[in-house]
Amino acid sequence: MSMHIGTGIHAADATAGDASVDRTSIYVYEAPLRVWHWVNALTLTVLAVTGYLIASPLPSVPGEASESFVMGTVRFIHFAAGYVLAVGWLGRIYWAFVGNHHARQLFTFPFWRRSYWRGVIWEANWYAFRRAEPKKYVGHNPLAQFVMFWVFMLGMVFMIATGFALYAEGEGTDSLLYALFGWVFAVFPNSQSVHTWHHLGMWALVIYSMTHIYAVVREDILSRQSMISTMISGERMFKDNRDD
């Protein structure tokens, strides 16, 4: 690895005191994936807030019923965001087929690969403060992949299926949506249970998001690679050039 000082850096305001090192950077997350990530994060937030308000509505408004549409608006925002989330999800699945191989990681789980599980244990030890440093990964680290697959990916499928099943009830039992999602009521014949589990799914995703954001920020500071900027520019920058 070479080191450049002062004039070796081709910047207008470089001084002799400035130094830079060579670092590797890999383009991992392509633009559609990044756009999806942030649209998804936004809609999920909107869905969690409006969903909570559907279950525990705001205090009653006074006046004529025809003058207000508070609950109706909250529900409308929820359904609109639900559609955006679902369409985005379809786009994300499409991208898993046509995008680079990192676009597929969210949907695959190397259950039978020993080295994968060793990686999970390694990362878990890093989080338990029993390792001085984590390994470097171009894609997700094994522990992250575990949570992404089992909590986020399956959680999304569950929320979209139950959400559209509930929505289909409003559309009517002979609607197209009901034909597509009515099977949810074969699993939970009483719609009340679908509400309850859709609601619990929200908490699962809330906890996922809390952990995810914490882990991303922490890794960005403590790990050997970039995190947050990776989901903005797509570039994964490694902070050292040592082999693992």
Add this chain to the structure above:
Amino acid sequence: MASRTETFYDVMRRQGISRRSFLKFCGLTSAALGLGPAWAPKVAEALETQPRIPVIWLHGLECTCCTESFIRSAHPLVKDVVLSMISLDYDDTIMAAAGHQAEAILDEVRETHRGEYILAVEGNPPLKDGGVYCLPGGRPFKDTLTTMAADAKAVIAWGSCASWGCVQAAHPNPTQATPVHEVVTGTPVIKVPGCPPIAEVMTGVLSYMVTFGTLPELDRHGRPKMFYSQRIHDKCYRRPHFDAGQFVERWDDEGARKGYCLYKMGCKGPTTYNACSTVRWNDGVSFPIQSGHGCLGCSEKDFWDKGPFYERLTTLDPLFVEADADTVGGTAALVAGGAIAAHAGVSIARRTAQRRNGNGTGNGTGTGTGKGQGPGHSDTGDSATRG
């Protein structure tokens, strides 16, 4: 007993129902079924020409509320006619025959009308211990039910007991009370849930089946679409208050007096498929929500285990956790938040400690956490030390 060629019309006439009343009944029936006036002559023709189908009405583990509802069918004419249709055969609560004479009717109908009669079932069979928890006529109900169902044209599961299990199947279901469709195989089962079902719904379904000799169109759970395709909430007259966001917050508040939506008081209308908000009860006089009380969801599966009745959020059925999604999820989120905060605290403490004794001596020694510091660090980086 009934000869094979006897029609329903013959029976009604024999029971003293006039032709005029008969035609009126046909009009009412087609209206109740939502078929429109043009169908009245077709109903009449069917009843005049089709051979009468016997209806057998069995009672298992139940409270007889379905029968109570049924015999109060709002229109007296409907009641008379429909009762004359069925009481002739077998209904151990309201028929004239008793004892062995009554039980013999079952075998006789099964022999003479194999594959033609309709089996209406009120209540359900408890399966535990060989079915000894329900022994009408000294015989386990599950045996009577399966034998009679095997040769029936169709089975009507009256009420929530027969349809879903109802209160006797509530957790932990000590007698293993089991809904009819899980015991009867090979014969179509029509569910008419409710605790009890609305009288007009019951007579409507029965009239449809005996009149047309076919099953009404059913939904995915086997309920007749004409009465169970919409939720209470879809046709509730308080719905505008729901959409506006005007709720009863306490039983004695202003909203309760103004007839606001009962959602926050635990109304299960949004998840309950039944005809209460359209057909209503007692000759269309009222229904629970109109009387200021939320729907309990009585026609839905396991409604008794999806409590509390007076809370919007219900328990995590079928896990039988006595807590709702917000309690469980919120607690988990708090624990996760606490864990994250603690983890962050330890991470920061460790890093500060490492910085303090690591920075001056260089960090190529293997602790390795000094890399990649934020902006402003140009001098270290283990890449430099190692490279």
